[in-house]
Amino acid sequence: MTLRLNSSQKKTPLSQITRNSFLLICFFFLLWYIISSFYFEQEELLSDKNEETLTEVHLTSLSTLSSNTTITTIADNDNSKNQLEELNKKYCGKPICKFLFVYIIGEQETKANLHFRSFSQLAEKLNRIMVLPNVGSSRIGTCNKFPFDFYYNITLLQKEFPNVLFKSENDFIFWLKERDQIKKIMNNNDKPLSILHSSVKINRSAEKTFYDDAEPNFDVYECISKFEPLMNLKDPNSRVRYTKMIIKEMDLIREKSRVEFSKLLTKVLTIDEEIILVNGYVVHPLFLQIMPVIPYNDYILNEAQKIKDKLSFSYIGIHWRLESSTPKLLPDCVQGLIKTLNKVMEEGEIKNIYLATDYPLLSTRSQSSTFGKITSYHHDAIRTLNETFKINTWVSLGGLEQLRKNEKYNKELNGSGIQGILDKLVCMNSNYFISGPKGCSRVISKYTKAIANERSNRIKNKDSDLLNVIDRWEIPL
Template sequence: MVLQLSSTRKKMFPSQIMKNSFSLLCFSFLLWLISYSFYYKHELLSDQNEVSLTEIYHTSTYKSTLSNTSSITSLNSLEELNKKFCGKPTCKFLFAYLLGEQETKANTHFRSFSQLAEKLNRIMILTNVGSSRIGTCNKFPFDFYYDTNLLQKEFPNVIFKSENDFIFWLKERDQIKMTLNNNVNKNIISPLSILHTSIQSHKEDTYYYNAETNFDKNKCISKFEPLMNLEDPNNSRVSYTKMFVKTTDLIRRRAKFSKLLTKVFTIDEEILLVNGRVAYPLFPEITPVIPYNDYILNEAQRLKDKLSSSYIGIHWRLESSIPELLPECVQGLIKTLNKVMKEEGIENIYLATDYPLSSRSQSSTFKNLSHYHHDAIKTLNETFKINTWVSLGGLEQLKENNQYDKELNGPGIQGILDKLVCINSNYFISGPKGCSRVSSFTKAIANERRDRIKNNDHSLLNTINRWEP
């Protein structure tokens, strides 16, 4: 493994050190005078507004304590804000604002970055979700997909904050900065300190280096402006780096790599802003899947009940199948279904697929549909009664609200619902290579079913079977 670290620090001569030390002494004396004149007042404010960490730990909305700007008198104001928000005088965040995979893999990667936040003792931002992604471009809060209370139990040493919480902190910090700096006409509060980095999978060596300004800048970061403006040096002091990670380092040498990763990102910047595009987990300890929101779990149970609690689950991902093979593929599926239904006495079938059940495919990357795809699904529907999340009336409450139209007419929350219904199926089958894309979605279903069978869940008759074309 090769990890190249570059540095731009310059050596200083003794005369420069003396000059800088004198300037620092003068500045410290001035700051002491300002702080001393308001010392008694700040002690009262501190006692009056003290909030314990446990009181705000699971709070997603905060009330400003800065309505009276005259109370903002020194660096103590910023320290008090930070203590109330993150339990210590200085807040440090890890914000993985873009995870370049669909939900199943993004779920894994978010857990990896939560592990990194724990190692670095940083607050982990609960990035927005939507369209089967975890990324700040999406408009729904993290708990639209996930159970944040159970996530907190999995990571008891990590403080999690929503994007709205993060915006609150930015706003309060900005108000303190403007008031203090204007009052004394000095930069008492410095610009935000940010390291913007990209962590990407790579075929060659693992290495880390300084990057060009505004590389890979995601347009959605602009939604935090003017509170966090990466292009305004008066607002944010930003440095840019990139890390390329050799795939084999994440498979064979993950423990060694994770130590280097932690060492590299042990930094002083307030915000570690991460664009993550990695293929495998970053740490050797694989934590459980982030639990889903109760609403989705209840919907999965409701659909299971509609299927009389006995059904075959099929995951047929048509993307990357060979179109010309699909006539044979669907006949192989029909043959397998007839066999299982006869041997196991199961009458109901549930299909999870990326084939468009509404206006768009449930995979954002599946766009080239042909008559082979349409004919295969038509043949299947003409042979059996095929149930889907649409035909069973899944997520009806969301359908009643037009703010969820985009989410439900493409890849989104229904993918999670499909996954859960297939996990709960009595018998589960998926397509072979050539007929179906072998996906992480299918593997996640099989892994969960395997764990349940090991724990003596006798309602599951198999882990996964693949039909033959």
């Protein structure tokens, strides 16, 4: 069958088809060109070759530009400076942060507590932020592993020193890190930290007090390296100055000379450096005014109260530091202690006994890091005491139970650490307090004196629960 076309279905001439196709091809080619050009331009803008065009440029008003002005350098420095100032305002409340960081205080807790207060007074005189070092093993210093508030109540410390801003070691590290990040982001290395690293130490043989330059790193504890490279102490390009102050002991003992010394100390340390690092061993107060004891953490206070409750608010507190005893005298010493306890318990109608001691309680090692040689005399003396009375200690009464469940506190609890503070507080609260005589115990003890001073103040304030300040038992003749 043949297919026939009507008139409306007649073929279009070839010339017409060719012309229409050509126009259509041109249209699509033009469209392709426009789109391709657009993407090509975008790709060029985002390519590595043109990366510098994305850098933010801050332009100064054209009317103020001279022909040789370098706009980018000036803008970067200004921005870096502004960011550093904002960082300082956030951490310090001022455009420039100035810190006093006494990273080592060379005494055990009772004395270190006193010396930290002295350096806090210095921070106030210098108008500097006081960095709170770590604590542990009855010490205050950055070499220890626990934060400052493991021992102390920072809120109450701040109330004692309302004009001093205190920052933890972690706060200090965060400031160092953020400052370092700003320098890296802005590619600005022309603002190294300015640091004074000074040793401030007493020397009992010194004929006079003097302050002088010192050799780099002449008196540095290795643990301060944890702040590297943020402080750049070993970087030759850093702005670090080293000094030493040797203190004649009498300049701190006599009140008049201590006033003169404190003026000298404040004067030589009134400087522009951002950080003053101090390795301190001063033994005596630095200023005439002696501030109150740094308040202890609420957790320790609560533990002391629990022990007092378990002892029915009726107990004799004993501080017996066996390390300082003469071992061969200990059989007589313990008999003298037993005689005294019998007398006090009968006359004062006191039922319980609490013993604070450096004798091993949790292990075979002493509670003191310096008490290494424990003899049979020591063991026999404690055994005799235990066989005569029921002797209570912070261990037997379940003190610091939560810490004892955590292994990270083992070293602390097996040494002269937080339990030393607990013992001190329990003895302060005892109805009667006794310590050993010469030969049986350490007589000149800041620890024992701190307990006695607190008890004396309470008696003056009519605290009727306390029957004495301190007594020492006698060795039987």
